[in-house]
Amino acid sequence: MLVIPDLHNWRKNLPPIALEEIQQTLTLKSYKTNEFIYSAGDDSNKCFQVVSGEIKxxxxxxxxxxxxxxxxxxxxxxxxxxxxxxxxRINYAIAIKDVTVNVINSSDFDTICLKHPQILMSLNKFLCNRLQMAFEMMEDAYLLPLYQRLAKLLIKLALSNGESNPDGHIIIKNVSQESLGLMIGATRQSISRELKKMEEEGMISFKYTQLIIPNIKEMINQFENILTHEPLVSSYSK
Structure with missing residues (x-):
């Protein structure tokens, strides 16, 4: 599994002069929890970068x-x-919690892209990564049983957002059976059954909104046969 810091940030490695010009065009906007940033069917006249908070x-x-x-x-x-x-727009962007975003409008975006071809190269790589992740999600939905899809999701969450405790266990915070189901297209009841199997096998434990993985390396080894194509994972862990 390939863990990439800033996987979803196409601006990260741009030249300083391009970043400076982008910065000059940005406007800052805030959204409250559950507020729509955009909806399917809206005109695509802006792009965004999260400053703080979380969106889905x-x-x-x-x-x-x-x-x-x-x-x-x-x-x-x-x-x-x-x-x-x-x-x-073909989907929805919604604030999971209060969020602040930088916004660049389409005319400024086009002008800066023409002046700095490096932006287009960075965007190509960025969108190819997104496409690879979409293909992986589609393939998993058709080819993997729910137990393996859930295990793969938990490994990704552990590597991207997990925190280590003094015992070396990985803790995934603010997760629920419902939210896990929404990420892989399964019902809460189905997720509950599969999590119970994993708990009985000693692979995980679930306490309130915290999921604990005692041995992430062992879990990765157990499911290495479904991780052979180096699925991409964004790293947010400190």
Missing amino acids: VCNYSLEGNELIISSLHANDCFGEMGLITGQK
């Missing part, structure tokens, strides 16, 4: 069932694809 990019079925595509944190970028294609 998600979609809904006709019946109202939610699928979380990604959760994004400080420095993560989103909303660029619509600026490049000129098409309307």
Whole structure:
């Protein structure tokens, strides 16, 4: 599994002069918890970078069932694809908690991209990574049983957001059975059954909104057969 700091930040390695020009065009905007940053069908006339807080990019079925595509944190970028294609938004971006974002509008974005070709190269890599993650998500949904999909998700969350305690255990905070289900398209009841199996096997323990993995290396080794294609994981751990 390939852990990449700032996986969702296409601005990270840009030349200082390009970053300076981007900075001059940015506006700062804040959203309250559960407020929509954009919705499916909106015009794609802005792109964003999280300054603080957390957002989710998600979609809904006709019946109202939610699928979380990604959760994004400080420095993560989103909303660029619509600026490049000129098409309307195809999903929703919603504040999970109070969030502040930097916003760049489409005209400034186009002008800066023309002046600094490095931006387009960085965006190409950024969007290719996103595409790889989308393919992986689709393949897992069709090819892996729920138990393996859930284990893979927990490993990703442990490597990206997990915190180590003095015993060397990995703690994933603020996670619920419902939120895990929304990330992989499963019901809370199904997630509960699979988590119980993992607890019985000593692989995890679940306390309130904290999930504890006693031995992440052992868990990775156990599921190495489904991690062979180096799935991408963004690292937020300090």
